[in-house]
Each structure stands twice: as C-alpha cells, then as structure tokens.
Amino acid sequence: MSEERERQVKSRQRVTEHGEVFTNLREVRAMLDLVKPETERMDSRFLEPACGDGNFLSEILRRKLAVCGQRARGKAYTQLQYEQAAILALSSIYGIELLADNVAACRARLLGIFVEQYVALYGKSHRAGCVTSATYLLSKNIIHGNALTYHRVDAPEQWIEVSEWSMIGNGMVNRRDYDFKYMVDRSFFSDQPVATYQPVYFLNLNAQAYGEE
Ligand SMILES: C[S@@+](CC[C@H](N)C(=O)[O-])C[C@H]1O[C@@H](n2cnc3c(N)ncnc32)[C@H](O)[C@@H]1O
Numbered sequence: 001m002s003e004e005r006e007r008q009v010k011s012r013q014r015v016t017e018h019g020e021v022f023t024n025l026r027e028v029r030a031m032l033d034l035v036k037p038e039t040e041r042m043d044s045r046f047l048e049p050a051c052g053d054g055n056f057l058s059e060i061l062r063r064k065l066a067v068c069g070q071r072a073r074g075k076a077y078t079q080l081q082y083e084q085a086a087i088l089a090l091s092s093i094y095g096i097e098l099l100a101d102n103v104a105a106c107r108a109r110l111l112g113i114f115v116e117q118y119v120a121l122y123g124k125s126h127r128a129g130c131v132t133s134a135t136y137l138l139s140k141n142i143i144h145g146n147a148l149t150y151h152r153v154d155a156p157e158q159w160i161e162v163s164e165w166s167m168i169g170n171g172m173v174n175r176r177d178y179d180f181k182y183m184v185d186r187s188f189f190s191d192q193p194v195a196t197y198q199p200v201y202f203l204n205l206n207a208q209a210y211g212e213e
Contacts, residue, residue, distance in 0.1 A: 007022065041064075042088045043166075050097065051142070054110055082121065091141070178193050178194060
C-alpha cells in the first residue's frame with residue numbers, strides 16, 4: 001500500500017464494514033475552497049454526518065481560527081474578543097460519527113488546533129475557562145451517532161440532538177437543542193427546538209452550567 005493510501009485507510013475490514021476511507025488534505029482544501037467565504041466566517045455552521053477523525057472539520061476550524069488569529073495579532077481584537085470569536089468558530093462546527101475511536105480522535109484533534117493557536121497567542125495569560133468551554137462544545141458537537149438511523153451510538157435508545165449555539169451579546173450564549181431527524185428528514189420536519197436553556201457566559205460553558213451533572 002502507498003503511504004498516501006495507508007493514511008486514508010486504517011484496515012480493509014473497516015473499509016468493508018463502515019466505508020472508512022479518509023479524504024486527503026489536497027481534496028479537502030479543494031472542496032472547501034468552493035465555499036471559501038463560509039469557511040472564514042466565524043458563525044457559519046458546518047455539519048458533517050460521517051466526519052471520521054475530522055479531516056474536513058479540522059481544516060474548517062483552522063481557516064476560521066486563522067482569521068481571528070490575524071485580527072488578534074493586528075490588535076483589532078483584545079484577548080477577550082479573540083476568545084469569544086474562537087469559541088463562536090468552534091461552536092459552529094459539528095460532526096456525527098459511528099465509530100468511537102474516530103469520535104475521540106476528532107474531538108482531540110479539534111481541541112489540539114484550538115489550544116495550540118490560543119496558547120501561541122496568549123501564553124500564560126490563557127484562561128482555563130476558555131479551554132473548558134471548547135472541550136465541552138466538542139463533547140456536544142462531535143456526536144457519537146448513526147446519521148442514517150438518527151440514533152446515538154453511545155446511548156442507543158436516544159435520538160441524536162444537535163445544539164445550536166448563538167452569541168446574543170455581552171458574551172452570553174444561547175443554546176437550543178434540535179432533533180437531528182427533524183432537521184434532515186422531510187417526513188419528520190419541525191423547526192421547534194426540543195430543549196431551550198438559560199443563556200450562559202461563553203467562558204462558562206460546561207456540563208454543570210446546563211444541569212447535566
Ligand atoms: C468515507 S469515511 C470519511 C471520513 C471523513 N469524512 C473524511 O472525509 O476523511 C466515512 C466515515 O463515516 C463513518 N460512518 C459510516 N457509516 C456511518 C453512519 N451511518 N453514521 C455516521 N458515520 C458513519 C465511518 O466510520 C467513517 O469514519
């Protein structure tokens with residue numbers, strides 16, 4: 001097997017059973033260039049229903065963060081403004097994936113990209129709350145689920161729910177959860193959220209803030 005092919009395929013069995021063939025970076029970039037302005041806008045939402053370990057999502061995050069990093073380095077953003085823009089960028093990226101190891105790898109990869117740029121910009125003055133919020137968002141947005149049956153894999157009796165995060169001013173974040181099957185299947189369609197929450201400050205996004213522990 002060529003090196004390129006090896007990076008795209010983990011095993012023959014996984015290809016046969018799950019169609020797991022990863023897209024290489026050149027193709028990812030060419031496809032994202034077709035929607036370039038959207039990949040550079042912090043609040044444009046992307047949902048990939050078979051995200052693997054995040055080849056597309058990581059490039060989308062890199063592009064969004066490159067824009068806010070540039071603004072921070074040019075002093076157009078304060079640290080707080082950078083943090084808010086970076087959290088907004090991350091909160092707009094979603095994936096659904098069948099295999100647990102890919103889910104874990106995707107979350108870790110996106111967090112690594114987020115933290116690397118954040119720490120490179122702000123070093124010791126980086127805030128733990130910002131990293132906790134990013135970690136929490138990834139735990140919600142990268143979903144261990146089956147995009148064809150609309151069920152979660154980690155809780156098979158539950159439908160997949162997708163959280164919509166919106167900045168509503170003063171750093172407050174509004175969260176509304178929608179049923180994935182209502183979003184994608186015309187026979188189910190509804191634009192009503194299945195859950196709504198009190199706004200939470202963007203540096204305090206965590207399970208406790210949403211009464212989940
Ligand atoms: C062809 S790979 C593509 C991965 C990634 N999108 C990329 O381009 O590198 C397909 C991925 O979809 C996952 N998958 C297969 N069936 C799925 C399903 N019903 N729901 C969610 N993910 C699924 C596989 O585990 C695999 O990681």
